[in-house]
Every structure is written in C-alpha cells, then in structure tokens.
Amino acid sequence: MAYRSGLIDLDKGEISREIFVDEAIYREEQERLFARAWLFVGHESQVAKPGDFAVSCMGEESVILCRDRVGQIHVFLNSCRHRGMKVCRYDEGSTTVFTCPYHGWSYGLDGKLVGVPYFKEAYESRLDRARWGLVEVAQLCCYKGSVWANWDEAAPAFLQYLGEFRHFLDLVLDGWDGGEGGTEILGGVQKWLIPCNWKFPAENFSGDSYHNISHRSVDLAGIGPSGSNRRDMPELLAARKLHIALPERGHQTTSFLLPRAAPVSAAYQGSPVVADYFQACEEARRRRKGEWGRMMPLVGEIFPSTAFLGRQPRSIAVWHPRGAHQTEVWRWYLVDREAPREVKEYLRDYYIRYSGPAGMTEQDDMENWNYAHAASRGVVARRHPYNYEQAMGQEVENYEFDGFRVPGSTLDITDAKSSEHNLRNFYRRWAQFMEAESWEALAPRPDRAEAAE
C-alpha cells in the first residue's frame, strides 16, 4: 500500500508532498475516496422533464444523470454492461432509451436492460437481463435541487454524511431571501483542465484565507460587484470571520457571522435594481432564517471534492481527478430563481469575469496550483513536507458569538486574519478514508452513537 500513516502529521502541522504527487497513492484514492464518498453530480433543473439526461462525472468516471418516465432521478455508470461502450456520448438531451452503438443493447431511463438484439435467437432468452442493467449508484440524494451520489451502500445517508454542515449547504441552495431551495442554475456547466493534483483546489476552497497576494492584481484591476475591488461587503466589517470545520466529517467553510443587530449591507451600488433586490432579500432572509440568517458562508468544501462559493459568484465546483497531476473542474452557477432578469444578468456578468479559466480571480489560483504541484514532484522536494502550522490549536468547540453557537470546531480569524484549521480538518479526514477498510471505521462517532440508540 502506497499510503502510509505518518505522511500526515497534524500534531506537527506537516504533510508530506507524496500525497499530492505519488501515483500509487493517487490510485488508492480512487477506491478509497471517490468510490466511497458522496459526490455532487448535478442539478435537478438539468433534467427537468422525464426523459431528460445530462452526462456528469464521479471521480474519473463518466455517469449519466437522468429522469425516468415516472419522474424519478437516477445516476448510472456511463458504460455498457456488454463490452463497456460509453452508452451516452452527448452532454445533455432527452431520450426514451440509451442504445449502445456497438451491439445495440438498450437501457431504459431506469437503467433496466430493455433491448437485447437476438435475445431469443442468440441468447435463447437465457440472459438474465435483470442482472445486466446499467450500473446504478448505491445511494442517491436530491437535496434542494442539488443531486448527490455515492457508490458505497455502506455509506451513511447524505444528510447524515453532511451532519450539521447541512446548514451551510442550505445557505448556498436556498434563495438569498432564505426561500427553501430558491435557487436555479444558469445554463452551461464550465469544464476545464488544470495541471495539478485535485487536492490543491480542494484545500484552497476548504478555506485558504491566506492567499491574498495571489489576487492582488485583480484587486488592483477591480472587478467587484460594485465595480470597485474584487469582492466588497461593507456589512461584514462588524462580523466575525470564522473557520468552521466538522471533525470526523471533513467538511469545512470560511464564513462570516454577523452580530444580532447588523446593518443591512448597501452593496451593488453599481445598479439600483440589484442593490434594492439584495437589500430586500437580506431583510427577508434574516426574518426567515432567524439566527442562521446571520451566517454568511464565503467558501466551503464538502468532503472530498465538492466546493461552493456561498456569496457571489454563487457556485458549486467539483474537482474531478484526472491522474495524480491533473484535475478537471466542473462548475455550476447559481442564481435566485425568482430574481428579476436584470439581477440575473448582472450576476451572470460578474460570475463570468470572476470565476473559471477566464475569471480574473481564479486565473491566478490555477497558476499557483500548477507550479506548486510541479515544483513538488522531485526526489529532494518530496523530502520536505508542506507546513500547516498556521494557528494550530487555536480552534474551539462550541464557539459562540452574540448568542449564536456555531457547530463543530471553530477558529475565529477576525483578528488572527488567517488559519489552516480547515485544511488540517480536511486532511485529517482524508487520512481516515485512506486508512479505513470500510465505512464501519469511517462513520463519525456521533453518528455511531445515534446508530447505537
């Protein structure tokens, strides 16, 4: 086994470069992480009507997300059971059946093997079609429009897997006004390749609050929603900036927690309509969500490979591994379904100039991930672990601010400015996955207790 404990030493705050550049460890990750963890697959609105399908990925593999005749959503491995042909080579569309172009086996929208040429003549009707349908994920969960899947039936249900992190995902999927799942995605999923290990973006979105210098150029150029700098949120001056991590789950976020009596921000001065819209939403949200209305998730990572931006550009990104040295990013952009067209357009423009390969902010992240990875591959470099000491030991359980008790383990970076608490939390969980033989050993203690009851 390529992975060995010791590569991750969180007492010293050191992590070996091997886990990023070693190819054997990478192969183990495919089995131990991507075939066992919950992965984001897409959005219900991509398959709005029965018969709709959209191709997605889970780890290295192509999957089909579709809605069957009775409206139920499925996720299947995109590979024919006969000789493995990729049965669906379109990014999206609508169909009644997936017919394999090699020998013509066809599968229903529910994955069942419905058509087998010469079934009677050549198979004498003896092929057990029930056994040879498309490989379906072991577990599927549609949550407020988002679709998640897992290959391991021993894994806990999605919401249990999320634990209290659910609140943060809610803040991403609900409308800005707090309306239950009030979001929709903009058309078009961005897909592009980055020459680095998938964990570079994963740790970055887990809450790397330290890489300001990366973005200094865009701050100078100024692309913020109010046209000034990259992101501007006056109301946050009074807020606490927190690193919030769920131990034993591997989820973490950088969020702002507003005081009870926070002024409602006056952002987006660039456009009155937009400004008014957000102002109104702001108020509505606080009313609707009560205490949680004070929480503003900036960025976060749901273990292992799903990231979100909670404010603007509001989006969900997945880091698909493409070998130890390459990552394929897919990103979906979210807006309030009920928002006025002008608001959607305004946000869309901002999203495009901020995110993705043409995004003035992320361009520099990708440059750094690329050459950080490249410069870590050599035999000498590998002898020198990365440093994750930042604000080590400063986190607290049950962090409270102005009457709000924050779940999990929190590190207040309002004054500390930055910490690597979230990153340590991510890799702690990563190591557990690499070591555990099964979900037996992976289920977080609280859940096990629960189960025991």
Added chain:
Amino acid sequence: MAYRSGLIDLDKGEISREIFVDEAIYREEQERLFARAWLFVGHESQVAKPGDFAVSCMGEESVILCRDRVGQIHVFLNSCRHRGMKVCRYDEGSTTVFTCPYHGWSYGLDGKLVGVPYFKEAYESRLDRARWGLVEVAQLCCYKGSVWANWDEAAPAFLQYLGEFRHFLDLVLDGWDGGEGGTEILGGVQKWLIPCNWKFPAENFSGDSYHNISHRSVDLAGIGPSGSNRRDMPELLAARKLHIALPERGHQTTSFLLPRAAPVSAAYQGSPVVADYFQACEEARRRRKGEWGRMMPLVGEIFPSTAFLGRQPRSIAVWHPRGAHQTEVWRWYLVDREAPREVKEYLRDYYIRYSGPAGMTEQDDMENWNYAHAASRGVVARRHPYNYEQAMGQEVENYEFDGFRVPGSTLDITDAKSSEHNLRNFYRRWAQFMEAESWEALAPRPDRAEAAE
C-alpha cells in the same frame, strides 16, 4: 504477477475489464504472447528480389523483413547489437548491407555482422562477430506468399500451430479460383493508430457477428460491390453461417458453408467484367477445392493478433500493441495475381472505401473500440465484467452439413444469428498463454499426442 486466473470465467461467460485496461497485465502480454506466438510479418512480394527489404513489426518492436543474396527470407530485430540503434529506418528498399548510422557496424542481408570499423585496431580482431549479428527470429515460415515469425524456438512449427485452421488461411491466400497461393498484395501497407487495447479489434475479427448496429449507417449509405449495401452475397442465402473455433489453438472464423448444390452467385452486377470474372472463378474454385470450395471465410483471427477478411475486401490485418490503451493496425490488401486489371481496380476502389481509417465501415468500429475501452478504465467500471454468455454451450464438435465435416468446435448461427463462441475460444487461449510458463504447457493435446508417436 498482474494476471491471475479468475479474470476469465468462461463457465459464467464473464471476463474482467482488467485484462483490457491494466498496464501490468499489458506488460506481461508482451512476454507471454507476443514473444511466444506466431505473428504475421508481411508478404513475400514485398521483398521480391534479393536485397529487398521491408520494415515490419512484431508486437511493440520493429523488425526487418528481407531477402538475402541467395534468395532466402529473414526477419531480424531492427536494432543494432552494439548500442541498439535502429539500423533500418526506411519502410522499404533494396540494399546489400544494413549499416548502422551510429558507429558503423554493418550487417549482411543474412544478419551476419560483416563490418566492424577498427576491428583489428580497436578490437584486436577479438570481437566474436558470429555472436553479434542481428537478432533473428527463432522460427520463420513462408506460406503461400505470407511470412510468419516467432521469437520462441520451443514453439511448434507454424503449420502445426495453425492445425486444421490452415484450410481457412488457404482460402484467403489462394486465388479466388482456388489456384494455390494465387494472390498478391496491392502496393502500400495501411498503418494507423487506434486508442484502444489491441484485444478489441482482435475479438471483433474473431467473429463478432453481433455488431450490426455499428454499421447501420454504412448499410444505409450503401457501398457494396454491387453498389447496393455494404456486402451482398445472394448465393449465401442458402448457406449455413458458422462460428468455427479451434479449441486449444485460439484461432477462429466466421464462415459460410454452402450446400453441395449451391447456385453460383450473380454478384458485382455493377461491372460485367468483374461479375464474369468472379463467376468463372467461383466455378473453378469449387472444381479445384472440392468440398472446401463450399467454405467461405468471412472473417477470422489467427491467435493472437493476425486477422483476415476472406472475401471482399480481402485483406490481412495485424494488431500491434502500443501500450495498454493504444493499438497500431497494419493492413495488407490481397487480389488475385492473374485477375484482369479492371477487376483489380474495381476491388481496390471497394477496399479503400470499405476498410481502414477512411473506410466507411471500419470508422464506426474504431469509434466503438475507442470509447468502449475508455469507459472501462475506472475503478467502478473494473468491478463489472464484460458479458460473453451469448449462445454459450451451443457449440458442437464434428459439426456436419450436407456431407461436410467441419473441424474444431462449431456453432451454427444461421438461425441463432449470432454467438460469442469464437470470442470465448480466443480468451480461453489467451488465458492459457498468460498462465503457461513455457510451450510445454501450451502445446495443444492433439499435437502432443502426435509428438508422442
């Protein structure tokens, strides 16, 4: 060892995807298959005169096919014994000696090391030139114009290796009129790369009678010799369509067996000259070949990597491995040496539009092999074996039709329409090669018996 029994389960009719996508298994194949089996190298007409040479391949490696001064044919590893330089970098030509461009060692057409610069001065004439000639294949066999080679001196002679499959090869190499080795090759060997494991084309040509849907578009476009559909052979309506496989040899073919009193086809109506020619040949063949004149090999595979098309486009193809995920195909096209020019041109035109990367038929095969392979690489996909159950157990020994006893194990697909009998036969043999330490264990029982006598 990467290969392990169990990957091939022919009782269940299931084969693991590992054998197609695993790189360690691929490396073992190079030693166990390609360095021990008989491989097609080329055609005598490529080296018609003494001094002629043509470069070819055996597995991953370049070899030189040439004819020496006394007219004998040789096959050598295309690598200098001194420092490995590729001594011949031309596809074909004529020479008296192969001189290495690095330090000038030169080798005769018989492979002997004939020239060594400074042999007296620097080697004091002590270099044992006899030991350092070009590496020659352990066994060579020229059969009716085709040239075959084998790196393993423990392997059985080519004709013994072929066994009764020789009759089918005869039908490919003899003239259409049954004249002994009456074929020649058209100028130009097609060479191209496909992104899939070499066994995809190998199994396809072993007799994949099931992939009609692959070719539906070309059937609609219609490119048949009579201009109608892809291939048309009215006379075959009365024939039996058979999957014929030689157990313990790994050779198999899809062939038609005509009834004794078969009408002679009236094909090629597009061109009278061609139609007449084939009509005449047809009759001559049945006369000359007697019973075997009733056999019409459509497609076949000589284990492991040589395929043939027995009718039109009459050709021989070799699947050269280029890593686990890529294959280089070489294809030679055959016509009757004595055929009128118009017939040769007619066939040539048909061959070009039918076969190869620009062939309207094979284009779709390659698309399917490409994405069947690609979609089988992931960790989840690898858990799900391919299905080879088709018509399992329906084969018979000593199949007989209208007085003709077919060798080996036969499955009549005239009514069954299709079967995977041939494919199972191919992989059964493949597994034997992967498991056997030497030819001791590989020699088919009948041959061993023979040997015992």
Added chain:
Amino acid sequence: MAYRSGLIDLDKGEISREIFVDEAIYREEQERLFARAWLFVGHESQVAKPGDFAVSCMGEESVILCRDRVGQIHVFLNSCRHRGMKVCRYDEGSTTVFTCPYHGWSYGLDGKLVGVPYFKEAYESRLDRARWGLVEVAQLCCYKGSVWANWDEAAPAFLQYLGEFRHFLDLVLDGWDGGEGGTEILGGVQKWLIPCNWKFPAENFSGDSYHNISHRSVDLAGIGPSGSNRRDMPELLAARKLHIALPERGHQTTSFLLPRAAPVSAAYQGSPVVADYFQACEEARRRRKGEWGRMMPLVGEIFPSTAFLGRQPRSIAVWHPRGAHQTEVWRWYLVDREAPREVKEYLRDYYIRYSGPAGMTEQDDMENWNYAHAASRGVVARRHPYNYEQAMGQEVENYEFDGFRVPGSTLDITDAKSSEHNLRNFYRRWAQFMEAESWEALAPRPDRAEAAE
C-alpha cells in the same frame, strides 16, 4: 529494487539495455545518483552582482542560483516551503527577495524565510522561521567561475570528488593561454529536449571515439574553424590520443597529449587575428602550464551528468533527466575573457554552427541517441545487452609519454583508433552508485586512505 547487479557485466563487456529504458531503475537513479553526486549548476558570471539570480536544474528539479547581499553564492531548491510553489519563475534577473506568489512567504537571497504574512496574528509568532527557509544544497563549490552543488552532506568535497581530474577541468576553465580561470561564458544558455535516456549523451561525451560515421555528412560539408572539415588540428598529428579514466570516480576524457617539442599549430587560417591569438596563447600556455600544457582535452565527462568540450566549441553541457525516455540538455559556451572581440565573435559563430540542436555536428548525434533508445525498449531487445568489449583490458595505470605521467587508467588509442575504456569506467561507477547505500561505500579508496591518515 529494480536495479540488480548483473545488469552491468564489465568482465564480459556487456551492459543490459534495462538500465537505459526501465522506469523503476530511472526512479532509483534520481535518489542514488542525482541526489548524491556533484552537479554543475552554472557560472559565477551569471550572477555577477549581489542580488543577481539565475534558475538552473539539478536532476529533475529546478534550483535557484543566486548571489546574496554579502556576495556569497547560494543554490536553493526552487520550491516554497509552505505549499511548494515555484518561488522563482524567471530564467534570470536581480532581486532583493524571492516572494512566493501563492501566499506571500518571502525568502532572502540567503534563503532565510524573512517574510511571513500575518506572522504575529496567524502564527502567533510561533512559526520557527529558521527551520522553514529555502532548502539549500548540502554542499556548494565555486571553482574558477564554475558553480557546483551536491544534495548530500556526506559526499566528499568537490575537489576531492574530482581527484586528479581537476587538471582537465582546469584546462577547460583556464584561459587558452593558461591564465587561471581566464574564461567567461557567452550570453544565453541553450536548453533543449532529446527523446532518449540521459546516459546516451553521458557515455558519448565520456569519450565515444568510435562514432565517426555519425558525423561523416558534416565532415563532407566542412564547418571547421578553418572552414575545411569539422575540426582540424594539424599539431595533433604528432600527439598521442588517449582515453584517460579515473577508476572509482567515474570521470573520463578523450585527450591529446603532445610531445615535449610539439610544433605550435597553425590553425584558424581563415582569420589572421584569430590565428595569431591562438598562436600566442598556445605558447603562453605551454610556458605557464609546463607539462600540463601538453594536454589537450577534447571531450570529457565528470560523473555523472556534466560534460565538457575542451577545445572548440569550448563548452559545458549538463544532461538533465526528464523521465527514463527524455533528456533536457543545458549548454554553456566558454571563451577567453581577455580575447579580442573578433576572436570571440569568430568562436561564437563556430560554436553555433557546430553545437546544439542547430549544430551541424550534434544534430546527427541526437538522431542516433533518439532511435538507439527507442529500438531498445521492447521485450526482445531487452534480452540482448549492449557490447562494450572494445579494447577491453588494454588500459594501463601510470601511462607515460615523453616524460609525462598520466593519472588514472589510460588507454592509448593513437594506434588502436578507439576504445570503450572510458565508457566501462563510467558504468562501473554508475553501478557503484546504484549499489551503495551511502557515501561510506562510495568514497574512492585513495580518499579513504587519505581520510584514515
């Protein structure tokens, strides 16, 4: 372990192809050779002033060569200690500090970690900056302008590592007139990729006196300094041509040794100024250097990957490994610092047309290395070792000519014309490095004796 003794059999003069094409052996080389041996990094004149830097390579890894404020030269791994980012991505320049673009850690010219954003706030000043400076090489040596480095502190000092080979390096680094380190480099380091294992060029420059045929075309075209053939040195007719190797060190050279009373050459007739210059230098050198003034190093290799050409084109080349199948060459060109401009220009023109990817001589070498490597990768090719028998056993210790005692083990090829003595010496040392667990076992006996005293 992939490397195993037996691959190198110097009694028989045979070396397995595995050591050139096997990827596991390649990976071992990175640890055992490149992380333990002395490597050429650059020239002091590239970093003339404090603050100057130039990026270089050691094995696969990027390093920074720079001169600190107090004028001392350093070599650092070009990778940030925090997350590995390549801190310097410019080929050369001048700076006061290396600031990492990812999170802004900055390092002084002495490698010290001098800037850590939020050091107080986020690290509570607890980060031990002394431990997290840039990784510096264990040993560095500046010798007559050349800069050498070594990752292993257990290695002997550079001059001890060189042993008596130092005299030959002197002849490359001193002026043509024998003036101590009288050379400078021309602007611009040539860098290019060759598709072959790094040992092909390494053995070639160790003294492959046998590949004349490689260069026959350039000899015909004629590009010599006197415009006639490739290289012409009339005065050498009276000289002895020697293969000189230092056993247990792995350094070797092909050099000419002139008789005491050698005529001074009348070369460069193309240009009087140049001719006069060299004539004058010639005389001066013999005066200055005495006996060693009679030694003319043509080509040589300092184990493992630094090569030099001692005459024209006077240059130093390093073979950087880029995977088992690719090499990146870096080459620096030397001229006498004090030479008249016309001489420098004359030489420069000659260097450019002779060396490098556009060099009419080396173009053919690279072609041969490329296809010698490629044709050695297959399973059958690997069964057949390369032959290194040439002039085996003809070397002598304490070779003497006209009163000059040559160090190490010498083989006179004046009459033998060629030998593989140097190459055997190179691989003997290579095997020692692959086998030795530490420098304990690697230190040459003479040095150990020394040490013992």
Added chain:
Amino acid sequence: MSERDEAITRLLLHREIEEFLYREADLLDERRYEEWLALLTEDVRYWMPMRRNVKFGEESREFTREKEDIAWFDEGKDTLTRRVRQILTGIHWAEEPVSRISHLVSNVELAEITPSLAAPGEVLVKCRFLVYRNRVETETDLLVGKREDVLRREAGGWRIARRKIVLDQNVLMTKNLTFFF
C-alpha cells in the same frame, strides 16, 4: 462603376480589413494592450460561448446562449479594460512571466458589407484563428477555431464592434484564458 472596378474596390476593402486584423494580431502578440483596447468600440461585445456535445439534429443546443447562459467570455469594454489593467500590474501571476503568443489569422472573408461596398460602414468578417501559447519552460496551448467580427468604420479608422469566438473545444484544455482571441 464597371464590374471590374467594383471587383477592385471589393479587393481593396478586403485587403484593408485583412491588414487591420493582422495589425491587431501584432498588437496582441507584442503585448501592446492599450493600443489594442483603442481598436475596440465603446460598445464592443466580446463573446466566446461554451459548446456542448449534442445529438445530430439538435445543433440548436450546441452553444450556450448569449446574454442568457454562462460563457467563457461575454464582455464589454469595461471588463476588457480591466483585464488589460490586470496584466499591466506586473503581478498577474498567470501571466508572469508573460506568455509567448502567436495569433495566426487565416481564411479571412467579408461576409457582409453595410450599407454598401461603395461606402462601407460596417463589415462582418469571418476567419479562422490558431492561437499558440507557450509559457515558462514547456507549458504549451494550441487553440483553434472560428471568429466572426463586426468591424465598424469610425473617425480613427476601423474598430471592432463585436467579436464572436467559436473555439473548437468542449472541455477547455487550457488552465486559464489570460489572453485575447
């Protein structure tokens, strides 16, 4: 105007446009970004949609929609100016060190001339592009596709009023797009 004269006029215009596009390419490849910005009209639209793999006959779904869906680029002059400003900070790491870029513009055709060839005010120009980018040591990108430009004649000469970039890729095989097409 004789047919021949008209043909010549057409020819001259074609050359004029071609020359404009080549000089524009020079400005980009020589990193003279501010001069390049000056070639864009104030109301310029710079759009590069994303492309999907769709079934035969469903071509309408191939491209993401302008001003509706997400795109690689969908910009006006303001953002383009900010992009230039970012590069010119000298600390836009994705372009530090700057890329070595060549724009090959070929198959230039005037698809539409309005109001008239005699007095051309706007021209719709189609071409193919090949953008080659090489950075740092061996990082290399090759981007090929089609471009549809609307050029407008203004006081200072021709200006780019609209550019539609159709890149022949689905998954973008370049880590970032820190350059212009």
Added chain:
Amino acid sequence: MSERDEAITRLLLHREIEEFLYREADLLDERRYEEWLALLTEDVRYWMPMRRNVKFGEESREFTREKEDIAWFDEGKDTLTRRVRQILTGIHWAEEPVSRISHLVSNVELAEITPSLAAPGEVLVKCRFLVYRNRVETETDLLVGKREDVLRREAGGWRIARRKIVLDQNVLMTKNLTFFF
C-alpha cells in the same frame, strides 16, 4: 493589355480562387455537406496517397501510386456522396456527436492557369492546410499538409475537378478520417 492591368487581372483571379476555397472551408466546417458536394464536378477525383519513408534519392517510392496502389482516399463523386449520406444518417457513430472541425487554408498560389489568364477555364491551385478536429470531450487531431486542387469554371462558377491531398504523416495518427480535406 498593360502589364499593370494584367497584374490586376491576375490579382482578381487569385482573390476569386482564395474566396472560393475559404467558402468551401466554411461549408465543411459548418457541416453543410450537400452544398459542399455541389462544388465538386461530376468527374471529380479526390485522392490522398499514403507516404513511405525512403532513402535519399529514392523519392519516387515515397508515395503510393494513383489508381494503382492503396491510398487513404481515391474517390469519385459517387463515393464522396455516399460518405456525406452516411454522416447525414445521424447514426454514423464515428461522427456522433459531430466533430468540431476547422480548416485553415494558407499559402494559396495559382500554379497554372489554362487556357489563359484572360479566359481562365481551369486553374491548378496549391496551398497548405491545417485541419484541427476536436470531438466528444478532449479527443483532438491535428492534420497538416499540402493540397493541389484543379478548379474548373462551370456554369455555376468554379468547381473542384481534382484534389490531391498530401498529408505529412506516415503512420496515420488519427483513428479515422470521417471528414474531408
């Protein structure tokens, strides 16, 4: 006719031919195959020989011979029409989903004009081509070489009477050739 006038005539013809070739490329890249077929004469020859590595001085052996040996393509209008028909079935898997293709045509030169520049009936045109193909997710092919076209003036305008395609490859590095050059 003055020398200048003749030069201009030559220029106009050159532009006319160039325009023809660019528009043809548009038809191919926009998958307007039937319109493309209409640009071929009834007796069109479409030939793409294979190439061998031969010794210096044996250039005559480099190409497979037309109408004699095997080639990548050696077609008339009938087969080309069938190829188009096959793509248009929508189930030609090798083109499902359809490829994203760009034809870059450059170095266009009129090598021969018959019977005369004044009344050109046939023109032999030489050019270089770069065909970029991208499919599905990241499948990519780059094919570069030379083309020799014989264009014939017919009622409807110029038509392609012959196309010789010289691809700079030996082992074809593309799994299939489901497109036109």
Added chain:
Amino acid sequence: MSERDEAITRLLLHREIEEFLYREADLLDERRYEEWLALLTEDVRYWMPMRRNVKFGEESREFTREKEDIAWFDEGKDTLTRRVRQILTGIHWAEEPVSRISHLVSNVELAEITPSLAAPGEVLVKCRFLVYRNRVETETDLLVGKREDVLRREAGGWRIARRKIVLDQNVLMTKNLTFFF
C-alpha cells in the same frame, strides 16, 4: 497618382511579396534546397535568437543579442550553404529519412517599404509561421512564431537579405533544427 491607384500599387506589391514567400515555402517543403539558396542575397543574415523568461518590465532581457550572445541560428550564406550541402549528402542521419515538412505562412504584412512604394528596393515583411514536421513513424514537431524578413529587389527579382525568426519557445521542444524557417 490617385489614392486609389496608390492603394492598388500597394496591393500589387503585397501580392507580389506574398507570392514570393509562398513560393519560397514550396521550395523548402519540396526539398529544392539549391533553388532556395538562390533566393538569398550574398550578404544574407539568418538569425534566430533564444528567449528567456523575464520579469514584467525587463523585456529588454528577453532575447539573446544578435552577434553578441548565443542563438539558435546566426548565419550567413556560407553556413546556410553548408547546411544544404550536408542534407544533400544523403547521409545526414538527422534527415534520413527526410522529414515531411509544411511551412504555413500567415499574417503577411509589409511593415516598411524603401525607398518608396513607387520604386520599392527593400521591403520589411512581417508574418507568422507554423512549421509542422513529421518524421520516420510518428515523430512530430510543431513550431510556431513570428518572422521578420527584409526582402531586397535584385536583378533576378526579390531576394531575402535578412530573416529574423522569433520562435515561441524557451526550452526548445525539438531535438534538432535540421530544417529552415
């Protein structure tokens, strides 16, 4: 001379130069090296500098200096002639078997015409090049960049007096440069 006439003159010259460059490319791609040499003036300079990665604002350090530093090429006619002679020996292994090469020349612009458009004696021509090389089985190189040529009108017509080749690479990703740009 009317403006239109001058424009036409310019056009004719542009076409003349373009044609010259295309025919030159033909000579190289058809391996007619001696004819190619005849296109070079006796005092031709053929220069291809190396390129460095430098910090923003330090562009002056980007290129190695002509006649000062090392370069990939820095030649006169004598060396170029010897290079041709070497290939023609038939035993220049790096070109045995010969490479399959295509020169794509695009973005041709006349940057400077001296002494005058009316009587052009020398022309500074800028263009982009794409050189595609394929050898033996699958060995492939793609070299892209810019070229600046000075063409001089001599008795026999236009000649190349100077060629500056700016390749968009830092580490040369080609094992050798046995061909011309």
